Amino acid sequence: xxxxxxxxxxxxxxxxxxxxxxxxxxxxxxxxxxxxxxxxxxxxxxxxxxxxxxxxxxxxxxxxxxxxxxxxxxxxxxxxxxxxxxxxxxxxxxxxxxxxxxxxxxxxxxxxxxxxxxxxxxxxxxxxxxxxxxxxxxxxxxxxxxxxxxxxxxxxxxxxxxxxxxxxxxxxxxxxxxxxxxxxxxxxxxxxxxxxxxxxxxxxxxxxxxxxxxxxxxxxxxxxxxxxxxxxxxxxxxxxxxxxxxxxxxxxxxxxxxxxxxxxxxxxxxxxxxxxxxxxxxxxxxxxxxxxxxxxxxxxxxxxxxxxxxxxxxxxxxxxxxxxxxxxxxxxxxxxxxxxxxxxxxxxxxxxxxxxx
Amino acid sequence: xxxxxxxxxxxxxxxxxxxxxxxxxxxxxxxxxxxxxxxxxxxxxxxxxxxxxxxxxxxxxxxxxxxxxxxxxxxxxxxxxxxxxxxxxxxxxxxxxxxxxxxxxxxxxxxxxxxxxxxxxxxxxxxxxxxxxxxxxxxxxxxxxxxxxxxxxxxxxxxxxxxxxxxxxxxxxxxxxxxxxxxxxxxxxxxxxxxxxxxxxxxxxxxxxxxxxxxxxxxxxxxxxxxxxxxxxxxxxxxxxxxxxxxxxxxxxxxxxxxxxxxxxxxxxxxxxxxxxxxxxxxxxxxxxxxxxxxxxxxxxxxxxxxxxxxxxxxxxxxxxxxxxxxxxxxxxxxxxxxxxxxxxxxxxxxxxxxxxxxxxxxxxxxxxxxxxxxxxxxxxxxxxxxxxxxxxxxxxxxxxxxxxxxxx
Numbered sequence: 001x002x003x004x005x006x007x008x009x010x011x012x013x014x015x016x017x018x019x020x021x022x023x024x025x026x027x028x029x030x031x032x033x034x035x036x037x038x039x040x041x042x043x044x045x046x047x048x049x050x051x052x053x054x055x056x057x058x059x060x061x062x063x064x065x066x067x068x069x070x071x072x073x074x075x076x077x078x079x080x081x082x083x084x085x086x087x088x089x090x091x092x093x094x095x096x097x098x099x100x101x102x103x104x105x106x107x108x109x110x111x112x113x114x115x116x117x118x119x120x121x122x123x124x125x126x127x128x129x130x131x132x133x134x135x136x137x138x139x140x141x142x143x144x145x146x147x148x149x150x151x152x153x154x155x156x157x158x159x160x161x162x163x164x165x166x167x168x169x170x171x172x173x174x175x176x177x178x179x180x181x182x183x184x185x186x187x188x189x190x191x192x193x194x195x196x197x198x199x200x201x202x203x204x205x206x207x208x209x210x211x212x213x214x215x216x217x218x219x220x221x222x223x224x225x226x227x228x229x230x231x232x233x234x235x236x237x238x239x240x241x242x243x244x245x246x247x248x249x250x251x252x253x254x255x256x257x258x259x260x261x262x263x264x265x266x267x268x269x270x271x272x273x274x275x276x277x278x279x280x281x282x283x284x285x286x287x288x289x290x291x292x293x294x295x296x297x298x299x300x301x302x303x304x305x306x307x308x309x310x311x312x313x314x315x316x317x318x319x320x321x322x323x324x325x326x327x328x329x330x331x332x333x334x335x336x337x338x339x340x341x342x343x344x345x346x347x348x349x350x351x352x353x354x355x356x357x
Numbered sequence: 358x359x360x361x362x363x364x365x366x367x368x369x370x371x372x373x374x375x376x377x378x379x380x381x382x383x384x385x386x387x388x389x390x391x392x393x394x395x396x397x398x399x400x401x402x403x404x405x406x407x408x409x410x411x412x413x414x415x416x417x418x419x420x421x422x423x424x425x426x427x428x429x430x431x432x433x434x435x436x437x438x439x440x441x442x443x444x445x446x447x448x449x450x451x452x453x454x455x456x457x458x459x460x461x462x463x464x465x466x467x468x469x470x471x472x473x474x475x476x477x478x479x480x481x482x483x484x485x486x487x488x489x490x491x492x493x494x495x496x497x498x499x500x501x502x503x504x505x506x507x508x509x510x511x512x513x514x515x516x517x518x519x520x521x522x523x524x525x526x527x528x529x530x531x532x533x534x535x536x537x538x539x540x541x542x543x544x545x546x547x548x549x550x551x552x553x554x555x556x557x558x559x560x561x562x563x564x565x566x567x568x569x570x571x572x573x574x575x576x577x578x579x580x581x582x583x584x585x586x587x588x589x590x591x592x593x594x595x596x597x598x599x600x601x602x603x604x605x606x607x608x609x610x611x612x613x614x615x616x617x618x619x620x621x622x623x624x625x626x627x628x629x630x631x632x633x634x635x636x637x638x639x640x641x642x643x644x645x646x647x648x649x650x651x652x653x654x655x656x657x658x659x660x661x662x663x664x665x666x667x668x669x670x671x672x673x674x675x676x677x678x679x680x681x682x683x684x685x686x687x688x689x690x691x692x693x694x695x696x697x698x699x700x701x702x703x704x705x706x707x708x709x710x711x712x713x714x715x716x717x718x719x720x721x722x723x724x725x726x727x728x729x730x731x732x733x734x735x736x737x738x739x740x741x742x743x744x745x746x747x748x749x750x751x752x753x754x755x756x757x758x759x760x761x762x763x764x765x766x
Contacts, residue, residue: 046448050441095765146531156483156758157532158463160765248436250467253532254460255436259393291441294431309656310407311400314391314431 002347019193036182040175051288053178057243058287060185062267062279063192064235070274072228073208074122077131078138079236079264084256085111086237087244088151091159091251100164104241111237112230119229123222138258145253152253160250177246184242188235192276204228270325272335281336293317380422383680383690386446387427389457393434397585398665399457404656405669411648413677425677436464452692453676457481470494473692479672480609485758487722494692496699496721498675499631504725504751506537509606509629510544511746512729513578519548525576527567527591529583530556537582539754561587564594572598584610589618592626602626612664616732624734631727632671632711634737636662639708640670667710674707712743725751
């Protein structure tokens with residue numbers, strides 16, 4: 001019924017290799033993209049600046065992390081540190097007179113190099129031990145940022161981003177900042193969907209599933225793992241720079257603390273490991289659910305529906321949020337992406353029951 | 358997207374319906390961290406703020422028909438949630454904000470200045486925001502950490518002397534912990550003492566490594582610079598390492614809860630205070646009478662009169678006074694008139710709750726006066742008079758740092 005399949009034939013290899021083979025999917029994506037591009041016209045500044053913009057940027061961050069965790073199977077609990085390197089590198093580069101476009105690329109490269117060095121641990125250890133190694137990266141980067149005033153910006157450890165323009169578009173107005181962030185997130189999304197179809201993407205999956213089996217069939221684990229850390233850290237570094245220039249516009253060490261790393265891991269897990277739509281849904285959920293719940297509960301309290309103390313009032317959204325995460329993961333351990341997939345499959349053959357996928 | 362907007366709209370509508378209607382309803386955004394890092398202070402502090410606003414409304418301090426409303430939200434110490442809460446409260450009409458969180462304040466400072474909204478940063482945030490010429494809409498309001506350090510050092514000077522003495526500064530390893538550094542540096546030359554810094558890792562649940570170093574250093578005085586649970590650990594570990602409670606001097610973040618956690622050995626420990634503690638103050642008495650007894654209190658009655666509760670009361674007493682002065686002459690209250698109201702405040706001491714403060718267009722710290730108090734086993738007893746220590750030095754540090762901010766840091 002919806003997602004109509006009848007009349008859709010793939011008569012060439014090219015047609016069969018399309019990203020969205022079903023016309024409805026294609027139209028949905030185009031419609032969403034148009035809506036997203038036009039968002040500054042019809043979304044109020046409050047919602048654009050405090051909801052949509054951070055959502056877009058954190059989705060890009062979740063996509064960067066899920067490349068490493070979902071595709072390559074390498075756990076990373078220090079991804080906020082990778083973003084911090086990108087953010088600080090970009091600000092210092094722009095201040096040194098490097099054009100913003102180039103500074104974005106260079107900050108990505110710097111993150112990629114440092115990220116790959118720490119990723120070297122992955123050559124020796126796996127699983128929980130790798131988690132420990134990446135945690136060490138988080139704390140080392142935190143420590144260096146806080147303790148080197150030349151990086152963090154002196155007494156109050158706040159660095160404001162200088163005024164910049166991207167391809168002659170001044171990154172000053174909310175709309176301009178949003179479009180730049182959206183452009184980067186869309187670029188990452190397209191890249192991610194395509195990387196799965198390349199030999200590099202298949203090598204990552206082989207490494208994830210069993211690294212010595214991958215070695216037997218000719219995938220070099222040494223190279224592939226380092227490449228995974230390099231690529232993912234590059235993406236994360238540029239995202240950190242985008243976060244600094246488009247959203248915060250003043251960088252402090254707390255913005256890239258350990259709790260942010262955990263949030264990123266939560267986004268990837270709640271959304272669904274290694275999934276594109278999961279990264280978007282997961283980022284939206286982890287970032288925005290606490291805000292919506294806080295406002296909802298405060299609204300109810302203001303109208304006298306929940307007469308409780310301020311302290312309890314503040315913790316109530318957290319309890320609901322926690323219950324929601326457990327609920328979603330119990331309902332569907334593969335994350336929000338799988339929930340969407342189930343719904344889509346249901347409508348694929350609706351009103352009949354069984355889907356072939 | 359439309360779903361999100363609808364949901365949010367409903368929320369806003371529900372929240373909006375319940376707002377009281379008045380001639381002028383002044384809105385303050387108290388968007389604080391109730392659930393993450395600042396939980397040790399926020400609960401009592403915010404309770405004091407809300408109770409004082411209730412008192413102001415009960416007594417009609419803002420004039421006939423006018424009222425003041427607090428918009429209270431949790432930000433969880435996360436900048437992106439603070440930005441959302443700020444933007445929303447701004448739409449609801451708030452003109453004064455208190456985030457009680459350094460990262461959130463830092464993320465919003467520039468935006469609030471551009472929007473001409475007041476941000477008060479009592480006992481948190483940037484000390485150099487005291488320079489009103491560079492930060493026209495930011496009011497640190499109470500003594501900065503620099504002023505606190507100077508006040509404590511001066512107390513040591515007046516009680517035992519500083520010439521040739523050794524001070525150990527044991528601090529949390531964060532920008533906040535490093536704040537007293539420049540003051541100690543400047544004063545050590547001037548007063549002829551030596552000092553050494555001993556950082557411990559955040560959050561400070563375990564400090565024995567730092568304190569065994571301190572013991573080897575054999576300090577005459579100890580300055581502890583941390584917050585929350587780490588403070589009680591500092592005092593306890595110091596005493597275990599043979600440091601007498603009388604030698605310990607703390608930043609403003611040491612309160613009744615910490616004393617209860619440390620136990621009887623806490624007796625003799627000193628701290629800086631910006632507001633008087635206890636219920637034996639006219640303003641607190643009136644809160645008990647008109648707010649608590651009337652059942653309009655916003656939290657646990659046992660907290661009334663605590664150090665952090667009184668701190669919250671003081672911040673709102675100053676803010677309401679500024680609003681009152683800003684509305685004089687009948688003009689509507691905006692960020693700009695509220696700023697003017699702040700700068701009209703002169704010699705205001707909230708009936709003895711705090712030292713007399715005077716704000717000018719240049720000085721948004723209000724003079725930086727405070728005092729030192731000592732834990733006598735049951736309560737905090739003041740051991741010095743309200744005064745500002747080394748005001749010229751503090752002003753110089755403020756202006757130097759503000760100049761750097763102006764350049765872009």
